[in-house]
Amino acid sequence: xxxxxxxxxxxxxxxxxxxxxxxxxxxxxxxxxxxxAYANAGLALSDELPSGMLSYGIGLGLLAGVGHLVVRKxxxxxxxxxxxxxxxxxxxxxxxxxxLDQSRRLAVRAEQIGQTFAPSAxxxxxxxxxxxxxxxxxxxxxxxxxILQRYTYISMIGALILLIxxxxxxxxxxxxxxxxxxxxxxxxxxFAKIIIAVFFSGYLMVKRDALALASRRFMGLYxxxxxxxxxxxxxxxxxxxxxxxxxxLGSSLLFFGLFVVMLYVATxxxxxxxxxxLMSAVGAxxxxxxxxxxxxxxxxxxxxxxxxDNPRPSWATTDQIALSLMSFGSGGVSGSGWGQGAxxxxxxxxxxxxxxxxxxxxxxxxxxxxxxxxxxLIVERGMRTALAARDPFGKLLAVGLSAAFGIQVxxxxxxxxxxxxxxxMTMPFVAYGGSSVLANWALVALLIKISDTxxxxxxxxxxxxDAEMTQVVRP
Amino acid sequence: MNKPxxxxxxxxxxxxxALLVRDNWIQYVQADGLKTHxxxxxxxxxxxxxxxxxxxxxxxxxxxxxxxxxxxxxxKRTYKNGPMWAPVTGYASQAYGATQLESLEDGILTGNxxxxxxxxxxxxFTGKKPKGGDVITTLNAKAQEAAYxxxxxxxxxxxxxxxxxxxxxxxxxxxxxxxSKFAGSSTSDSDAWTAMGKDKEQPTLNRALRxxxxxxSTFKVVTAAAALENGKYTDxxxxxxxxxxxxxxxxxxxxxxxxxxxxxNATLRQALRYSCNTVFGKLGDxxxxxxxxxxxxxxxxxxxxFMPVRAAESVYPEKMDRPGNALSSIxxxxxxxxxxxxxxxxxxxxxxxxxxxxxxxxxxxxPNLNTxxxxxxxxxxxxxxxxxxxxxxxxxxxxxxxxxxxxxxIPGATVGGKTGTAQHGVDNSxxxxxxFISYAKTDEGSPVAVAVVVESSDTLRDDIAGGKLAxxxxxxxxxxxxxSERDK
Numbered sequence: 002x003x004x005x006x007x008x009x010x011x012x013x014x015x016x017x018x019x020x021x022x023x024x025x026x027x028x029x030x031x032x033x034x035x036x037x038a039y040a041n042a043g044l045a046l047s048d049e050l051p052s053g054m055l056s057y058g059i060g061l062g063l064l065a066g067v068g069h070l071v072v073r074k075x076x077x078x079x080x081x082x083x084x085x086x087x088x089x090x091x092x093x094x095x096x097x098x099x100x101l102d103q104s105r106r107l108a109v110r111a112e113q114i115g116q117t118f119a120p121s122a123x124x125x126x127x128x129x130x131x132x133x134x135x136x137x138x139x140x141x142x143x144x145x146x147x148i149l150q151r152y153t154y155i156s157m158i159g160a161l162i163l164l165i166x167x168x169x170x171x172x173x174x175x176x177x178x179x180x181x182x183x184x185x186x187x188x189x190x191x192f193a194k195i196i197i198a199v200f201f202s203g204y205l206m207v208k209r210d211a212l213a214l215a216s217r218r219f220m221g222l223y224x225x226x227x228x229x230x231x232x233x234x235x236x237x238x239x240x241x242x243x244x245x246x247x248x249x250l251g252s253s254l255l256f257f258g259l260f261v262v263m264l265y266v267a268t269x270x271x272x273x274x275x276x277x278x279l280m281s282a283v284g285a286x287x288x289x290x291x292x293x294x295x296x297x298x299x300x301x302x303x304x305x306x307x308x309x310d311n312p313r314p315s316w317a318t319t320d321q322i323a324l325s326l327m328s329f330g331s332g333g334v335s336g337s338g339w340g341q342g343a344x345x346x347x348x349x350x351x352x353x354x355x356x357x358x359x360x361x362x363x364x365x366x367x368x369x370x371x372x373x374x375x376x377x378l379i380v381e382r383g384m385r386t387a388l389a390a391r392d393p394f395g396k397l398l399a400v401g402l403s404a405a406f407g408i409q410v411x412x413x414x415x416x417x418x419x420x421x422x423x424x425x426m427t428m429p430f431v432a433y434g435g436s437s438v439l440a441n442w443a444l445v446a447l448l449i450k451i452s453d454t455x456x457x458x459x460x461x462x463x464x465x466x467d468a469e470m471t472q473v474v475r476p
Numbered sequence: 477m478n479k480p481x482x483x484x485x486x487x488x489x490x491x492x493x494a495l496l497v498r499d500n501w502i503q504y505v506q507a508d509g510l511k512t513h514x515x516x517x518x519x520x521x522x523x524x525x526x527x528x529x530x531x532x533x534x535x536x537x538x539x540x541x542x543x544x545x546x547x548x549x550x551x552k553r554t555y556k557n558g559p560m561w562a563p564v565t566g567y568a569s570q571a572y573g574a575t576q577l578e579s580l581e582d583g584i585l586t587g588n589x590x591x592x593x594x595x596x597x598x599x600x601f602t603g604k605k606p607k608g609g610d611v612i613t614t615l616n617a618k619a620q621e622a623a624y625x626x627x628x629x630x631x632x633x634x635x636x637x638x639x640x641x642x643x644x645x646x647x648x649x650x651x652x653x654x655x656s657k658f659a660g661s662s663t664s665d666s667d668a669w670t671a672m673g674k675d676k677e678q679p680t681l682n683r684a685l686r687x688x689x690x691x692x693s694t695f696k697v698v699t700a701a702a703a704l705e706n707g708k709y710t711d712x713x714x715x716x717x718x719x720x721x722x723x724x725x726x727x728x729x730x731x732x733x734x735x736x737x738x739x740x741n742a743t744l745r746q747a748l749r750y751s752c753n754t755v756f757g758k759l760g761d762x763x764x765x766x767x768x769x770x771x772x773x774x775x776x777x778x779x780x781x782f783m784p785v786r787a788a789e790s791v792y793p794e795k796m797d798r799p800g801n802a803l804s805s806i807x808x809x810x811x812x813x814x815x816x817x818x819x820x821x822x823x824x825x826x827x828x829x830x831x832x833x834x835x836x837x838x839x840x841x842x843p844n845l846n847t848x849x850x851x852x853x854x855x856x857x858x859x860x861x862x863x864x865x866x867x868x869x870x871x872x873x874x875x876x877x878x879x880x881x882x883x884x885x886i887p888g889a890t891v892g893g894k895t896g897t898a899q900h901g902v903d904n905s906x907x908x909x910x911x912f913i914s915y916a917k918t919d920e921g922s923p924v925a926v927a928v929v930v931e932s933s934d935t936l937r938d939d940i941a942g943g944k945l946a947x948x949x950x951x952x953x954x955x956x957x958x959x960s961e962r963d964k
Binding site: 106265267320329330332343361365366374377384396404408415418 | 477478479480481482483484485487488489491492494495496498499500502503504506507508509510511513515516517518521547548
């Protein structure tokens with residue numbers, strides 16, 4: 002009886018607030034702030050309001066509006082913060098990319114190395130529209146996130162293909178993380194992180210009991226049985242392989258970290274964390290001592306300014322970290338203001354991998370912390386969703402997606418700020434790149450879908466015939 | 477599953493926290509260091525983002541700013557008659573930094589100086605384009621031109637100042653360089669820079685301020701001042717106790733004079749007129765090292781001079797034996813002096829014994845023509861009493877009237893001077909330096925003291941070199957200053 006009494010207390014005729022109006026109000030800010038930023042950057046760069054301001058504002062407003070209406074219809078109980086934060090980050094990212102498009106320094110640099118300098122903002126706007134379209138499609142087509150559970154092993158194969166494919170394509174900027182077809186290229190790793198999260202969730206939901214209970218106790222740690230260890234070793238080996246063959250430190254870190262996190266949540270065994278850390282330490286040290294690419298990154302991280310030394314150490318091949326750090330430092334506490342920094346001195350990947358340096362220089366410590374907190378907020382909302390989710394698959398998927406998002410932000414921002422070695426990854430939503438924008442909108446769509454299911458009022462229990470019968474019999 | 481989930485949430489929170497801490501570290505704690513890091517191009521970009529203020533001589537700018545189509549730098553420094561003024565201005569290059577006035581007064585010239593904060597703020601609100609302030613120098617364009625032209629193709633330097641105030645009037649150094657050739661950051665700029673660095677003649681060396689030479693016989697003036705100040709002799713026309721030949725103390729080596737000149741027991745006046753090594757060598761020995769050193773220090777030796785551009789330290793050696801001191805008293809051995817230092821010696825004597833602190837910036841001016849800072853003359857020391865200064869002037873005037881310095885005579889003005897030819901190199905194998913220091917006087921005091929040194933005095937090895945090569949240059953500089961004094 003106790004379960005039915007708790008049920009009755011949570012059911013009210015009104016149900017929990019759907020929070021859709023909160024979301025709409027937040028969305029208004031998420032559109033207005035980037036529009037002001039755009040005006041600000043335009044005024045600073047050329048003393049006039051940018052000509053595309055109105056259409057930009059309307060465009061961003063439309064994207065946000067469509068997103069909101071679809072959420073209202075198809076995920077009415079969804080978390081109210083996820084969509085506004087994603088919109089805000091995407092909108093501000095567009096402004097930063099537009100601002101860097103105006104940089105004569107980048108144009109001259111592109112000319113010098115024989116490239117044509119094309120503005121990136123229109124493309125990014127198109128990607129954003131595609132991203133929102135994907136967001137809408139996921140919300141409409143995916144009736145319930147539990148459907149994904151059916152595709153556990155298909156996801157595994159899909160993820161493997163996505164991860165292995167770039168090995169057969171030429172490396173760009175020292176990393177094989179692209180699939181290039183003609184002039185069109187995608188970064189499959191961005192999508193792989195979602196698909197892998199789906200696979201892990203499905204797999205661990207089935208195996209969690211075996212992994213958690215059938216273990217031997219050794220020195221206070223529960224060690225898994227050999228046959229349960231298999232898949233873990235495979236994932237570990239895969240992330241090492243990515244590191245070696247695709248020279249992609251970031252993805253390697255992301256996938257292994259994601260796996261350890263999900264394993265821990267599924268089994269509730271701390272030993273997995275210890276185990277995971279040990280394995281990644283062994284892998285990292287092993288690869289770093291063999292793979293020159295990784296060694297270079299580590300050394301440049303430890304001594305970012307060594308590249309200017311005379312004589313220059315042989316491993317000091319790039320001044321990117323030094324340039325990025327000087328960009329952050331020059332911004333100081335309050336920043337130089339939109340359009341008034343010189344972050345474009347970082348010629349390479351200024352609007353993708355290093356876009357946070359522009360935030361740091363032009364918006365200062367205050368602005369950068371705001372950005373980091375926005376990312377933190379997305380992760381936090383994802384974690385709340387996981388806590389609130391009622392099904393283990395949803396829990397695992399939500400924690401996996403938000404942890405992947407969080408780790409990615411940490412790896413990119415930490416690399417650009419010199420906290421950890423630099424890896425080639427993109428700042429979600431802000432950095433230029435179609436794959437990144439599309440994948441992250443899909444990720445947010447999934448989180449929204451899970452949170453909708455989690456917060457949806459439980460269906461009223463069917464009237465229990467048993468209960469009525471007993472009542473009738475009572476005198 | 478919720479317990480590990482909460483822990484993961486905390487872990488993600490820690491990741492974000494780590495980023496926030498790191499961000500504070502680089503954008504707050506280390507921000508200033510990174511902002512002004514020597515590899516941070518933003519420093520140079522800011523320097524040239526607005527027209528740089530000018531360095532002004534006689535009311536006319538000797539520098540300029542040109543708008544360029546460079547990516548990083550909006551403006552470029554230009555120089556009018558660059559080689560002539562280079563020892564005064566230094567250079568300001570987008571690629572190679574700045575030196576001397578361009579570097580010392582960079583804050584004023586770029587407009588970033590704290591003293592211009594008010595101007596900047598006003599400009600910000602009135603929407604005026606920010607502009608740098610001007611540095612107004614004490615130099616005299618005519619005197620500088622006379623000095624630079626006088627040196628011509630010779631290697632050498634001229635320093636002239638106003639004895640009454642300490643204002644620098646001319647600072648020339650040859651061979652010179654044109655700072656506009658490498659003011660930018662293009663390949664032609666870097667070619668010019670590399671070529672200049674490889675030049676054996678060291679064009680960037682500011683010989684007037686940074687090169688020390690053995691002063692040779694011009695230093696005898698300092699020895700004479702020490703003798704008068706210490707009461708060794710009071711009558712410049714009385715015979716001195718000076719045997720000839722005179723052996724260096726503790727040595728069998730006789731000190732030689734240049735040629736057969738009447739130096740035995742010569743009066744101070746005659747000894748200076750003929751430039752007697754024996755007389756002044758013995759005088760230095762009689763006074764002793766300490767007294768010589770004391771007098772030299774009063775004239776500014778053994779200390780760097782900032783005006784505000786740094787001048788190298790001129791040296792009267794502090795540790796040496798008696799023969800060393802005797803040789804140092806005639807400007808040989810280890811005695812070394814910059815042309816500026818020797819000009820200061822002449823100035824101290826010309827200004828009746830009062831040495832004024834040399835300076836080259838008259839005032840600093842904001843773009844709105846308000847004066848930010850005005851330098852006022854300052855007394856540096858009193859190397860000799862005005863009575864003794866009068867005696868020494870008398871002696872130096874004899875040198876020009878009928879001694880080794882006749883080439884410096886100027887009709888209508890009283891000129892006092894001293895020649896010098898300093899030996900140098902192993903066994904005096906290299907070309908000697910020809911020196912001349914002098915001052916000119918009118919009824920209103922002395923408006924100019926000058927020191928000239930010419931390095932390439934080819935074959936002339938006797939004392940005439942100073943009078944022949946250096947004195948005419950000094951004369952032209954003095955004439956130029958006297959003419960501009962009259963025009964005032």
